Amino acid sequence: xxxxxxxxxxxxxxxxxxxxxxxxxxxxxxxxxxxxxxxxxxxxxxxxxxxxxxxxxxxxxxxxxxxxxxxxxxxxxxxxxxxxxxxxxxxxxxxxxxxxxxxxxxxxxxxxxxxxxxxxxxxxxxxxxxxxxxxxxxxxxxxxxxxxxxxxxxxxxxxxxxxxxxxxxxxxxxxxxxxxxxxxxxxxxxxxxxxxxxxxxxxxxxxxxxxxxxxxxxxxxxxxxxxxxxxxxxxxxxxxxxxxxxxxxxxxxxxxxxxxxxxxxxxxxxxxxxxxxxxxxxxxxxxxxxxxxxxxxxxxxxxxxxxxxxxxxxxxxxxxxxxxxxxxxxxxxxxxxxxxxxxxxxxxxxxxxxxxxxxxxxxxxxxxxxxxxxxxxxxxxxxxxxxxxxxxxxxxxxxxxxxxxxxxxxxxxxxxxxxxxxxxxxxxxxxxxxxxxxxxxxxxxxxxxxxxxxxxxxxxxxxxxxxxxxxxxxxxxxxxxxxxxxxxxxxxxxxxxxxxxxxxxxxxxxxxxxxxxxxxxxxxxxxxxxxxxxxxxxxxxxxxxxxxxxxxxxxxxxxxxxxxxxxxxxxxxxxxxxxxxxxxxxxxxxxxxxxxxxxxxxxxxxxxxx
Amino acid sequence: xxxxxxxxxxxxxxxxxxxxxxxxxxxxxxxxxxxxxxxxxxxxxxxxxxxxxxxxxxxxxxxxxxxxxxxxxxxxxxxxxxxxxxxxxxxxxxxxxxxxxxxxxxxxxxxxxxxxxxxxxxxxxxxxxxxxxxxxxxxxxxxxxxxxxxxxxxxxxxxxxxxxxxxxxxxxxxxxxxxxxxxxxxxxxxxxxxxxxxxxxxxxxxxxxxxxxxxxxxxxxxxxxxxxxxxxxxxxxxxxxxxxxxxxxxxxxxx
Numbered sequence: 001x002x003x004x005x006x007x008x009x010x011x012x013x014x015x016x017x018x019x020x021x022x023x024x025x026x027x028x029x030x031x032x033x034x035x036x037x038x039x040x041x042x043x044x045x046x047x048x049x050x051x052x053x054x055x056x057x058x059x060x061x062x063x064x065x066x067x068x069x070x071x072x073x074x075x076x077x078x079x080x081x082x083x084x085x086x087x088x089x090x091x092x093x094x095x096x097x098x099x100x101x102x103x104x105x106x107x108x109x110x111x112x113x114x115x116x117x118x119x120x121x122x123x124x125x126x127x128x129x130x131x132x133x134x135x136x137x138x139x140x141x142x143x144x145x146x147x148x149x150x151x152x153x154x155x156x157x158x159x160x161x162x163x164x165x166x167x168x169x170x171x172x173x174x175x176x177x178x179x180x181x182x183x184x185x186x187x188x189x190x191x192x193x194x195x196x197x198x199x200x201x202x203x204x205x206x207x208x209x210x211x212x213x214x215x216x217x218x219x220x221x222x223x224x225x226x227x228x229x230x231x232x233x234x235x236x237x238x239x240x241x242x243x244x245x246x247x248x249x250x251x252x253x254x255x256x257x258x259x260x261x262x263x264x265x266x267x268x269x270x271x272x273x274x275x276x277x278x279x280x281x282x283x284x285x286x287x288x289x290x291x292x293x294x295x296x297x298x299x300x301x302x303x304x305x306x307x308x309x310x311x312x313x314x315x316x317x318x319x320x321x322x323x324x325x326x327x328x329x330x331x332x333x334x335x336x337x338x339x340x341x342x343x344x345x346x347x348x349x350x351x352x353x354x355x356x357x358x359x360x361x362x363x364x365x366x367x368x369x370x371x372x373x374x375x376x377x378x379x380x381x382x383x384x385x386x387x388x389x390x391x392x393x394x395x396x397x398x399x400x401x402x403x404x405x406x407x408x409x410x411x412x413x414x415x416x417x418x419x420x421x422x423x424x425x426x427x428x429x430x431x432x433x434x435x436x437x438x439x440x441x442x443x444x445x446x447x448x449x450x451x452x453x454x455x456x457x458x459x460x461x462x463x464x465x466x467x468x469x470x471x472x473x474x475x476x477x478x479x480x481x482x483x484x485x486x487x488x489x490x491x492x493x494x495x496x497x498x499x500x501x502x503x504x505x506x507x508x509x510x511x512x513x514x515x516x517x518x519x520x521x522x523x524x525x526x527x528x529x530x531x532x533x534x535x536x537x538x539x540x541x542x543x544x545x546x547x548x549x550x551x552x553x554x555x556x557x558x559x560x561x562x563x564x565x566x567x568x569x570x571x572x573x574x575x576x577x578x579x580x581x582x583x584x585x586x587x588x589x590x591x592x593x594x595x596x597x598x599x600x601x602x603x604x605x606x607x608x609x610x
Numbered sequence: 611x612x613x614x615x616x617x618x619x620x621x622x623x624x625x626x627x628x629x630x631x632x633x634x635x636x637x638x639x640x641x642x643x644x645x646x647x648x649x650x651x652x653x654x655x656x657x658x659x660x661x662x663x664x665x666x667x668x669x670x671x672x673x674x675x676x677x678x679x680x681x682x683x684x685x686x687x688x689x690x691x692x693x694x695x696x697x698x699x700x701x702x703x704x705x706x707x708x709x710x711x712x713x714x715x716x717x718x719x720x721x722x723x724x725x726x727x728x729x730x731x732x733x734x735x736x737x738x739x740x741x742x743x744x745x746x747x748x749x750x751x752x753x754x755x756x757x758x759x760x761x762x763x764x765x766x767x768x769x770x771x772x773x774x775x776x777x778x779x780x781x782x783x784x785x786x787x788x789x790x791x792x793x794x795x796x797x798x799x800x801x802x803x804x805x806x807x808x809x810x811x812x813x814x815x816x817x818x819x820x821x822x823x824x825x826x827x828x829x830x831x832x833x834x835x836x837x838x839x840x841x842x843x844x845x846x847x848x849x850x851x852x853x854x855x856x857x858x859x860x861x862x863x864x865x
Contacts, residue, residue: 489714490714491677493730494726503725508715
């Protein structure tokens with residue numbers, strides 16, 4: 001007896017939507033299937049995270065800047081180290097006895113990077129593995145952001161920070177350091193043909209790129225007295241240089257040499273070097289036993305030739321005069337004659353390949369089909385589940401807490417209303433990254449025992465707490481949009497205030513704000529990528545990070561585009577769901593039926609259809 | 611009291627009670643809305659409350675069932691003060707019908723009627739459904755049990771609202787301008803339904819602008835102005851021999 005007539009425009013809309021969805025899904029599924037089938041065939045020829053080998057050695061830079069600081073008063077390198085067998089493995093202050101939890105990065109090959117198998121490696125990490133071996137410790141690598149690395153080492157979230165960290169007095173205020181295991185040149189990278197030919201040509205008004213929080217930033221600011229453009233990571237700054245959005249990049253030499261490829265529209269024009277700021281592992285300042293133990297291990301791997309082998313394999317360059325790794329007591333390591341090797345291959349290098357056109361650059365950077373094939377299986381198996389878990393769990397927290405906040409914020413009682421108000425203001429007012437870092441790094445140590453120092457639950461909590469502030473406001477507006485007569489009618493029937501809210505008002509309020517809620521989930525889905533700031537192990541990486549790691553490993557942006565496609569796969573259906581709900585709420589289901597003989601007139605429109 | 615014998619007794623209104631208001635005062639901030647209202651409604655009788663907009667009629671109903679708590683005065687059912695009772699329990703005894711129906715749009719017509727009996731009287735699903743259908747029958751809308759209220763006409767919605775109030779077997783019913791939002795041709799049907807309830811023996815308090823209805827159906831009429839009952843008595847006396855100048859002026863405007 002009830003006939004449902006969907007209006008023609010709705011019909012067209014639904015058809016359009018269906019067609020669009022179908023196309024999007026078909027495309028993505030086809031892409032996935034192709035990728036899954038071909039992935040194993042994809043070569044790792046683009047892997048920047050493999051040891052380049054001794055034949056890639058470089059001599060002392062001939063274009064070493066004259067301004068280089070000479071050997072400063074090295075007051076930090078220890079005279080000697082405790083004997084290796086005197087190390088008490090149980091007194092190293094480790095979070096988990098016998099395991100070194102190491103915070104590292106993935107984007108600075110060949111020093112620190114993640115290889116095509118998803119393992120953290122690079123010179124720094126391989127050396128640390130060797131040192132840990134000497135000490136009889138297992139190593140557990142966790143990826144993080146440099147901006148949070150030292151803080152996380154200081155708070156003992158990580159036992160060790162391994163990220164080609166140059167020791168500076170400023171950093172020594174936060175953390176302690178081992179003896180040096182590497183040293184740092186700075187390279188000046190500029191676009192091919194740039195008028196900037198050396199550090200002395202850098203001047204105010206130029207856009208000079210650095211990675212924030214690095215020694216290069218300090219160098220540009222304190223030594224050159226210039227104002228740099230700060231980037232979050234090496235890939236972004238190099239991509240900006242290649243597209244000429246910046247004029248120069250002051251880079252750590254290892255990064256510059258690993259990143260600048262023949263044929264790139266960029267070149268290293270000069271190097272400078274900082275002897276007094278060697279590269280070392282960061283350890284919590286007060287954890288002296290671990291620093292001592294790592295120093296013992298470092299001297300041991302230098303003495304038995306392991307350091308030399310790894311150094312030659314990963315970062316073969318002539319040592320600067322007056323510097324050697326380890327304590328002052330350990331003999332200088334034996335290294336091949338890098339200058340000779342470099343000289344022997346110099347002619348080949350000089351030829352170089354022809355510079356590529358801008359279009360070819362773009363195509364290379366975004367359209368590398370092999371990389372899509374390589375990225376998609378990882379995105380599908382690791383990234384997608386993690387993104388979904390993060391978003392889903394945070395949504396549940398957001399919905400429950402948001403509902404409590406909404407009810408509290410419309411309560412008569414000030415002691416419920418005020419805390420809800422303050423909470424909402426704070427969590428809505430803070431950038432998402434700040435909340436994630438505060439929850440992750442601030443509360444991490446407090447609940448470390450509960451979460452076993454796993455930041456994943458903290459990330460979920462941070463996302464959920466943030467979502468709750470927005471969801472709470474959405475619920476509140478929905479609840480307040482329900483006519484006062486609804487509450488009155490319910491109470492007049494004999495329902496208490498809480499019963500009336502639960503049975504009558506809230507269900508209606510939620511229906512009205514469903515579109516806004518779905519939008520909130522879309523935001524949350526995208527914000528889930530920020531969890532990486534807390535440091536995740538390889539299997540915990542969500543979509544963005546999987547794409548980013550592969551991007552870091554190859555210097556190519558295609559994996560990020562692939563990750564983007566996955567986000568679209570998730571968000572486009574949701575956006576259309578919003579539109580559909582919105583449309584339905586606005587117009588209501590178009591239901592007509594024969595009029596009641598008692599009341600022969602059109603249906604009343606006094607109440608909104610929900 | 612002509613109770614249709616076909617319906618089970620428990621589904622009908624419980625024994626009607628008398629209602630009395632004694633010197634009821636209520637202010638919203640500095641705005642005195644009720645300023646000493648006295649009202650007597652004997653059990654089983656129908657009282658109509660008339661008066662200009664803003665005179666406090668609707669507020670009086672909401673104060674009598676304690677949606678608003680009076681600042682002063684007393685409310686008595688069957689001679690006993692109810693101001694110390696649990697207000698939720700009190701409201702279960704008093705059915706209320708609103709100008710704008712206030713049906714729950716997210717529930718079906720039947721659910722609207724059975725929600726309170728199920729949740730407040732713990733009626734089982736079948737029992738509640740049976741009760742709901744009987745009440746819908748009573749207002750002639752059994753065939754609309756499974757649709758959403760928004761698909762109904764205003765008159766039908768108000769019938770559902772009446773069935774919803776009746777489902778709690780109230781001892782007393784309030785109608786707050788129940789026909790004011792309806793198209794003119796639908797008013798008669800609702801007024802006839804109210805008259806039927808009176809015939810069934812319920813105690814009714816009807817705030818209305820329908821002077822014809824007040825005259826024909828009410829046992830007593832109270833004229834309110836400025837938060838007070840200015841004049842009350844049998845309809846013939848009020849409508850034909852108004853004593854106060856205010857009532858005379860009001861009647862001259864509405865009749």
